[in-house]
Amino acid sequence: MPTSGQSLAYIGLVLTPLFWAGNAVVARGTVGDIPPLSMSFWRWVLALAILLPFGLPGILRHRRVIRAHLGSIVALATFSVAAFNSLLYAAAMTTTATNIALINATIPIFVALLAWILLGDRTRPTQVAGIGMAIVGILCVIARGDLSVLTGLQAQSGDLIMVGAVFCWGLFSVLLRRQAVPLPALTFLTIQILVGALVLxxxxxxxxxxFSGGFEVSQTTLLPLLFFAIFPGILAYAFWNHGVHSIGPSRTAIFMYLTPVYASVLAIIFLGESLSLFHLVGGSLILGGLILATQSKRPFQRQLARTQQP
Structure with a gap:
């Protein structure tokens, strides 16, 4: 029977993918009011304002470590905080929240693929099959079930931008493994957000x-920015790390598969989006590929659980 701490961890892990899904849905719903780069930049400024009183003592205490690993910190912050979320919000301009969530769900595939290419990780036949299956699923979603979309180079720009975002997160995850920064979780998150905001x-x-001219500050624009900063940012990070420590990284990693399910439901309810056959086919291929690619490689699952989206 789970302890009270483990029960709270499971509750947090059920909520975390809901917050990630909400990130895509709210971005899609408000991108007409807030330009993507403004959305990304002010999300992190607000998150930093909330975190800094708690994270600053750790930054000061570990300033020598930060100075010694500054190059790695800048690279990691650029690919994660700056690039990933900016591209995700840019993708929301021209594609659906459902597509964003489905493509985002392939992050483990990109991590495994880049780890194989850049780090020389060994891959088993089942993992290769899983990567291939998930890639076919991505192409199905991008093509919207119509092969002529791919052959005629007519894919939605938002889908391709989201693939770029996932690629950036894969690079971040691989770099994090190669250039690990020995900092406590809160200190690492705070310095990542600080450096990422400076890069942005x-x-x-x-x-x-x-270009964009910015946006008008109002309740319509401020509330989404606060949501981005608090829920998919700070709370998701806290809940995810508590889950890793309470129930283990392998079990924790499974919960990220809930994100596209949540996103589809939220997009139908709040944005009026609809599920098409290509969503079901592509989503099934992506899910099957994820299971094959991750089930037999526990070290990869541990790495995946520790590199959740900021």
Whole structure:
């Protein structure tokens, strides 16, 4: 029988993919009011404002470690905090929340593929089959079930941007393994967000001055930004790490498969999106590929559980 701490961990792990799904759904619903780069930048500024009072003492205490690993921290923050979320929000301009969540669910496949290419990780035949199956699932979602979309290069730009976002997260996960930074979780998250916001700042200012013109601060725009900062950011991170420590990384990793399920339901309820046959076929291929690619490699599952989305 699970202890009270484990029960709380399971509750948190059920909520975490709901927050990730909400990230895609709320982004899709508000991207017309808040430009993607503004959405990404101010999400992290708000999250940093909330975290800094708790994370700053750790940053000061571990400043020598941070200085020694500054290059790695900048690279990790660029691919995760800056690039991943900015691309996800950009994808929300031209594709559905359901597609975003389905493509996002393939992060474990990209992590395994890049670890094989860049780190020389050994892959078993079942894992190769799983990677192949998931890639076919991605193509099915991008093509919307119509092969001519791929052969005619007519894929939605948002789907391709989301593939780029997932690729960035895969690079982050592989770099995190190769260039691990020995910092406590809260300190690492705080410095990641701080550096990521600084990396985003010149890009955001360029977009603000020459392209998007920013957004009007109102209840319609402030509430989504607070949601992004608190729920898929801070709370998801806290719940996920508590799950890893309470029930183990392998069991924890399974819960991320709930994200596309939640996203589909939320998108139908709040955005009026509908599920098509290609969503079911592509989603089934992606899920089957994930199971094959991850079930027989426990070290990879541990790595996957520790590299949740910030």
């Amino acid at each position: 700042l010149p890009v955001y200012l360029t977009d603000l001055l020459f």
